[in-house]
Amino acid sequence: MCLSRWLVGLLVILATSFTANAKIYTTPILADANELLQTSPDKSLEMTTRYLDQRRLSDPKELSRVHVNDETDHTVRTPLNTINALQIQARAFSLLNLPEEAINTVKKAEKLAAENDLSFTTLETRLIHARIYWDNLKNSATALRMLDQVDKEIEQSKALQLTKQVKILQYQSLLQRAIIESHLDDENKAEKLFIKAKRYLMNLDDSSEVINYQLTIGHHYLEHRHFDLALDRLLGGYWLAVEQEDSAKVARANFELANLFEQRKVFDKALEHATQAGEFFEHFNQTLPLAKTLALIASIYEQQGRFNLALVHYFNALDQENQLKHDIRSARLRLNIARVYLQLYNYPKAEQYLQHTRQLATLSNNEAIQAEAQILQGKLELAEGRTERAVSTLQSGLIAASRLGDLDLQLMGEIVLSAAFEQQNDYYNALLSQRRYEQLFSSKQEDQVKSNVEVFKQQQRMLERSLQLEEMERQRFESEKALYKQKNVTIFLLSFILVILIVLLRRHRVAKQLQTRLMRLRTEFYTHPRSGLRNLRMLTARLPNSLQQSSANFEQWHLGEIINEPLSDRLRFALFEVPFLKHIYLEHGYQKGLEIERQFGEYLKEQVCEPARLYHFSDAMFLYIEPNSRLDTAPDQLAGSIQQLIDNFLDNRQIDNRVRIGMAEYPFLPRAYTAINDHELLDILLMAANAARLISKKEPGSQWVHLSAIDAAPAASFASDNIRKACLQGIDNGLVKVQSSSTYDIIWNNDHDSDKNII
Template sequence: MNFRGLFLSGLVLLTTSFDLQAKLYSSPILTEAHNLLVNQPQRTLIITQNYLEQRRLSKPQDPSRIHLNGEADHSTRTPLNTVNALQLQAQALSLLQRPELAIKAIRKAEKKAFDNNFMFSVFESRILLAQFYWINLSNSATALKILNTLSVDIKHSQPIKQTRQQQELKYQSLMLRARIESSLNKDEAAEKLFIKAKGYLVAFDDKDETINYQLTLGQHYLRHHHYDMALDRLLSGYWLAVEHEDQPQIARANYELAQLFEERHVFDKALEHATQAGEFFERYKRTQQLAKTLTLIASIYEQQGRYNLALVHYFNALDQENQLKHDVRSASLRLNIARVYLHLYNYPKTEQYIIQARNLALQSGNENIVAESQILQGQLELEKGALDDAITSLQAGLISASRIGATDLQLIGESILSKAFEKQNDYYNALLSQRRYEQLYVGKQKKRDQK
């Protein structure tokens, strides 16, 4: 089935992330578990559980060769491979949105590594722990605290002092910290960390990681609307990936370029890059990336006013996210579907999907989607002529959006609220809403100009 045909079918999708790093294992079973991690974390979980439960722990005769120690005896597992299995298990649990169990497994891996003086694996486990707190629990403060302590411990760790392993750990730690700071809108702090990380990368002379670095920096610039710099980095990463025939990174670059062109409203280019990315993700069953690509293409079609095509893609993305049990993304997609139905004047369907989105958002505690659903409800009521209800819903949404600092939602809400007051012939409040809109817009532009 080709990529375009896939849009009309439902798939069982499994979550992943773009930046899982490759690692070599001496055990074929763990190599298999690693290879399945991105697309089939449930299989990785089963394999590692069986590996840990069905094999007894052995003690290596030559500790100095532990990293090269294979497992000819299938009834035993080495201490290092035990640590590796626990790390894989933790990553699978993280991808399956089971953070408490992921943290428990990675702490167990850290302790086992520490007991055997595998300091590289100790620190590697702590980096994963920080990643889990950031990605799964949205706890940036704890993640950064872990990385701060890690930085000191690496510096004073004799077993790996002044080795390539130490440099690799510092690089990984700096890159994770940079991504966290970037997500917290600390633009300058993140860029300094990226520059510092590059110093270690130059020493590695690692082509694969150079591509990853360029694309990650491009993502950072794109997040902060530095479009020219983002384009430069993303294209650099893209052409490096083409030169080295690195198809996964080509697909990743295409996805990021599609996002950039979509934000710049260059929709033909955005669709071209998104389709190329999607073809790879479908062919190699990179299911979570495919779901995100479907959503991106749907958004492009919606902005072009091609609403039926947008609905097809949103629905297929929703099928996939439902099977992944990603409530937040499912709720967001339902709001997208509701908005498209509103464009098509299908008010019953619009209300149906707004209610579904709000219920999911309340269950998961996502205030942003709750606020967005309230504002979209107000827009629906305005279209239906229920002005009092529209004003009540819009004001509730604006209070929620203001509480969480969602400026873009506030802008949308104030714009619609001004129209609602105007339709009521309440020109005083319509003018107040318009002025609040203008103040928010000026404030947003000032923040952008300061970057």
């Protein structure tokens, strides 16, 4: 069982190690559900629930890849896809502010991943678990402890460290740590973690995660009042999101930018970005971010003195928070409403909402809201003329604000308390309060000066970087100019090469066409028009030049060369006549005769195999050549083979099967290889074939005649311009041996006697 789990885990690691980019879902339903998380988490939750309900979990004991990562059967769900669905569900619950359901779901996913020994998916699920503890419960201790466990398991898993995908886990862990440390006001530690996370991010090649990183670190700088750095990061993330057309991240960037401009008192830009963010959240019915955005818009209107608009948006935000049942944010909104009513001199309404605020703050045990509510209560009592009660309330609120270290709240309390003492004509205490206010304000100014110094240093660094960028821009321009020239030269050279290539390709194409045409013409010229066999049309006086070629080219016989490589190869020649081809047209007609002759040619092509050769010499005569390593082989064997060829073709055909064969070997003179050339050898074969034809007139059946010079025959005996006469003289002198299938004497045709120029 352990081995099977190890194999399954290895398959998952291999499957996830092909890319270090964003997570890829093999099931379209889960991919769509994941896309909907940022816009409609409720729909994402509905899709994953339907996916889990409609499919059954496959058998975890199967070890095939289909079990791990693929779903060919739409009625089942693999363990990996089941875990992915549970992860999406948990994140959707988290976004819907349902932490209990989110934690229960992510625990199921973690358990299933551990049961199937999916190490990467297990760690990925634990990271989601830690994020839920922080995002929804703000439990930094538990979240950091879970992150420590993930980092420890990554270090201990050698197999996981070999994959590229582990960088995603390390990046997500570092980014989550940085967010927590930033919220815990450990700015330096958070900065270092953000820098380390960025190193991993550079290797991920994930544009969506780059946007998320920019917005996250921008929020960090904004929380710690590094406005210039925050503006740089948030604007970078905003334009990247616009370029990627990621509407969810554009809305998030708009909200952060609105916060930044609101704190910098740039209300028109803050209102513009907040309105755009609110439109997105309202369109996709995202209650929590919409409530925060409405509260931000209301705060902007309040600071602008547009109290009625501020009240409208505060009430709208309160409606959203009431749906979420979040007591702390509801208490904060009621406190803001009370403050606006106080500025509108509507004291009963202010008192009503302050009372609700104190109740909710007490239930949630939020000291900051309680302290601010007390100071605001004191300000209300002072406005109503209840000076003594106002002084007591303000003093209690200032003690709480001092305990919390809230400088802005102390400043507001001291200035109101000073005014209260002044109404009581207690100028001494009024002066003390005023001095405490001045001390606090001076301390705040010092902090602001330090912040301004830091901002100046940051601006100095940005200016230096801008100057460096200008210099780099100038160098880039020069490089581009040189590159442009080089590009023109390269284009010219490439164009020139392209023209040459086109010309060469055209020449090659034309040459290929001419070669193809030449081969076709040669094939047609060398091929007999009726039988389709090679013929001897190109037999010319220049053919003996081939006798000087190397013996290594024996297999490269060209059409028309009947003798090749005579210095090392012994050849046997047979010139045979097939009489039925002379009569087939007369007896059966032209079409039938043409068909039979073509079939006969195709038959001979099939039967004669390399290295033997066959030529169609004339209408009814064929020249057969084959290697002959032994000169003492009986000629009747070759004659019998040729007769067998003819018999097999004419089987079941009522056609004359007689054959007349003339045979000879090359070298005709064993002691003189080059004494007889192609033409002379053909003359000898024609003499022998003619003799066989004359014999067949006297005797029935096929006949053959074989001529061969004796071993001691001198080459000078055949040094004549008339090889036929020389051959007959050799027969008379006993230099040429005659073998025949007949016992009758052969009467030779003395056609050479009519040539008076023969010596």
